[in-house]
Amino acid sequence: MYSTAFLDLPPFQSAAGTVRLPGSKSISNRVLLLAGLAAGTTVVHDLLDSDDTRVMLTALETLGCTLRRDGSALHVTGLGGQLQQRNAKLFLGNAGTAMRPLTAALAVLAATQGGQFELSGVARMHERPIGDLVDALRQLGCPVTDLGQPGFPPLRVGDSGQHALHTERTIRVRGDVSSQFLTALLLALPLVTEQGPVTIEVDGELISKPYIDITLGLLARFGIEVQRSDYQRFVLPQGSQYKSPGSIHVEGDASSASYFVALGALAGIDQPVRIEGVGFDAIQGDIRFVEAAQAMGAAVTGGPGWLEVRRGAWPLKGITLDCNHIPDAAMTLAVMALYADSPTRLNNIASWRVKETDRIAAMATELRKLGATVEEGADYIVVQPLQHWQAATIHTYDDHRMAMCLSLASLNVLAGAQPPCTVRIEDPKCVAKTFPDYFDALFSLVEPVAGAVPVLAIDGPTASGKGTLATELAERLGYHLLDSGALYRATALAAKDAGIALDDGPALAAMAANLDLRFTGHDVFLNGREITHPLRLESTGGMASQVSVHPEVRQALHALQLGFRRAPGLVADGRDMGTVVFPDAPLKVFLTASAEQRAARRYRQLIEKGNSANIDSLRIDLEARDARDKNRAVAPLKPAEDAELLDNSQLSIEDSVVQVLNWWQQRQPF
Numbered sequence: 001m002y003s004t005a006f007l008d009l010p011p012f013q014s015a016a017g018t019v020r021l022p023g024s025k026s027i028s029n030r031v032l033l034l035a036g037l038a039a040g041t042t043v044v045h046d047l048l049d050s051d052d053t054r055v056m057l058t059a060l061e062t063l064g065c066t067l068r069r070d071g072s073a074l075h076v077t078g079l080g081g082q083l084q085q086r087n088a089k090l091f092l093g094n095a096g097t098a099m100r101p102l103t104a105a106l107a108v109l110a111a112t113q114g115g116q117f118e119l120s121g122v123a124r125m126h127e128r129p130i131g132d133l134v135d136a137l138r139q140l141g142c143p144v145t146d147l148g149q150p151g152f153p154p155l156r157v158g159d160s161g162q163h164a165l166h167t168e169r170t171i172r173v174r175g176d177v178s179s180q181f182l183t184a185l186l187l188a189l190p191l192v193t194e195q196g197p198v199t200i201e202v203d204g205e206l207i208s209k210p211y212i213d214i215t216l217g218l219l220a221r222f223g224i225e226v227q228r229s230d231y232q233r234f235v236l237p238q239g240s241q242y243k244s245p246g247s248i249h250v251e252g253d254a255s256s257a258s259y260f261v262a263l264g265a266l267a268g269i270d271q272p273v274r275i276e277g278v279g280f281d282a283i284q285g286d287i288r289f290v291e292a293a294q295a296m297g298a299a300v301t302g303g304p305g306w307l308e309v310r311r312g313a314w315p316l317k318g319i320t321l322d323c324n325h326i327p328d329a330a331m332t333l334a335v336m337a338l339y340a341d342s343p344t345r346l347n348n349i350a351s352w353r354v355k356e357t358d359r360i361a362a363m364a365t366e367l368r369k370l371g372a373t374v375e376e377g378a379d380y381i382v383v384q385p386l387q388h389w390q391a392a393t394i395h396t397y398d399d400h401r402m403a404m405c406l407s408l409a410s411l412n413v414l415a416g417a418q419p420p421c422t423v424r425i426e427d428p429k430c431v432a433k434t435f436p437d438y439f440d441a442l443f444s445l446v447e448p449v450a451g452a453v454p455v456l457a458i459d460g461p462t463a464s465g466k467g468t469l470a471t472e473l474a475e476r477l478g479y480h481l482l483d484s485g486a487l488y489r490a491t492a493l494a495a496k497d498a499g500i501a502l503d504d505g506p507a508l509a510a511m512a513a514n515l516d517l518r519f520t521g522h523d524v525f526l527n528g529r530e531i532t533h534p535l536r537l538e539s540t541g542g543m544a545s546q547v548s549v550h551p552e553v554r555q556a557l558h559a560l561q562l563g564f565r566r567a568p569g570l571v572a573d574g575r576d577m578g579t580v581v582f583p584d585a586p587l588k589v590f591l592t593a594s595a596e597q598r599a600a601r602r603y604r605q606l607i608e609k610g611n612s613a614n615i616d617s618l619r620i621d622l623e624a625r626d627a628r629d630k631n632r633a634v635a636p637l638k639p640a641e642d643a644e645l646l647d648n649s650q651l652s653i654e655d656s657v658v659q660v661l662n663w664w665q666q667r668q669p670f
């Protein structure tokens, strides 16, 4: 996951390959609640692991459910309808699928068994309506107290007393703000069917109907057959009991699939984008996003549990569509619309305004930053095709779908953007709500425009602090890191293992070309053996300096180094990154510090690690190494002509990082 302040997406020109989707949020949280209410153990396979499911899991544990992980399966032992905790405070983040159903279930349990629960979330959750559900629960006789603004969380359900509920009454619930209120009642009211059937009627036109089908389908898996008349009247039979199906599989998230369906439609030019985990047999209504994408031109094939998407019509075709049945996935159409030949109008999407953010306003604002012409109304949005693209910083409003949708703007070169534009996504970690690894999945499929993956080259002499600076920069930018010195050090260690003399250039080069080197986080493996510690030894550094004087060795490692240049970008640390390996790097920094300072730093490092050291001999070694690096025939250590010089003798690490990030920012088009 990218926890950076922003993530710059370089322009991409094609996409191909396979993505395996994380589990459906809507199914995961329903299954968790049903398993938590049922008696016995339910084994849940392929559960979504994200912010929204984590808040549900924490809530269930707080309430006394037992959770046990077993590989990719989760064993949930439920309450069997009996409260174990009568008092708890639950924090539910911004998960509508946790807040609404838990409110209903706990309101009913607290009222009938005596208890009191407080449910709260993030600030935005406290702006998302829940009043229609609260009204329905009050009709039933459940005590519900507004702890903030009436009609919005936080709420207290129950008052510790026991109450007879009016289950004989028809419970009326409005359905035109969110279908989750009806879902919440359907999931909770089987708890009170002992005396007779319970009837729910919907007031107003129900929105997002396919989500009710998910609810009814999963209730059926847990042994409860709801009788439904249209989407208007629902009867829970007398004596309904949650019966665990024993084990249950969560299909991949169909809303998350929409980004990759769009990717295939835009950029699956020679090869398709294959999506695994969700297919035409999906129980999620958002699978019908595929029809909308096809109407815009996508070429889609599929079967049970898979889809393959290629570019069909190009440019895409503008469409007018009532999107009420696919409220979440429809956002993706708004970005696809930029690549169309005519305007796209998405109708009946008023619910966008009460989701993670006001999505109609947010979408219009951010698409306009890219240069688009957008018209918004109370319940619709019209997006014009985009000809004159602008690089933009996209604000994401803590809305996962804003981040994922707008990432598709990075394919602008396909719509003729000249030059192709970088798209900056602010707060990329907001995707953690439903798809923590979204950007990794995206990067595994897309091919950047040639030369468009940016490199930030940091060169400098030994002990100048390059490694620390480069690591920190890579972390702040979300970029890959190339510690090119480590390649030379590993070559030296491999030579030692193989008994190759350090002055035998050709033999060293032959070996370096086939180096079996693996970087895993901070650990390094050579031929399967961990070399993280030996790699850092002073003696290894000395050998590396000898190995690196051979032109053949440098040549052999060149290709290996170029391979590190992958999306979204690279911070390359070494001695010839800016001069030889990445001469087109948009920013080259030559880092220095006085020999005295560098010797002192190295001395402190060694002493801290419990090694003995002599500062004078360290300084002599360091100066000898500088001389060797500066005077070697091939790729001598020197600043590139266009390098920024940074002497960090008197700077803290943070000062240096800020300085380099400022230079980096000056080179951005934003």
Ligand SMILES: O=C(O)C1=C[C@@H](OP(=O)(O)O)[C@@H](O)[C@H](O)C1
Binding pocket: 025, 026, 027, 096, 097, 177, 178, 179, 180, 183, 207, 208, 211, 327, 328, 351
């Ligand atoms: O029941 C569900 O799982 C959901 C219903 C939809 O909400 P609305 O009914 O509020 O449109 C959808 O937007 C949300 O992401 C998930």
Ligand SMILES: C=C(OP(=O)(O)O)C(=O)O
Binding pocket: 094, 095, 096, 097, 328, 355, 356, 401, 434
């Ligand atoms: C509306 C959404 O979430 P929630 O389940 O919180 O309503 C969404 O995921 O797009």
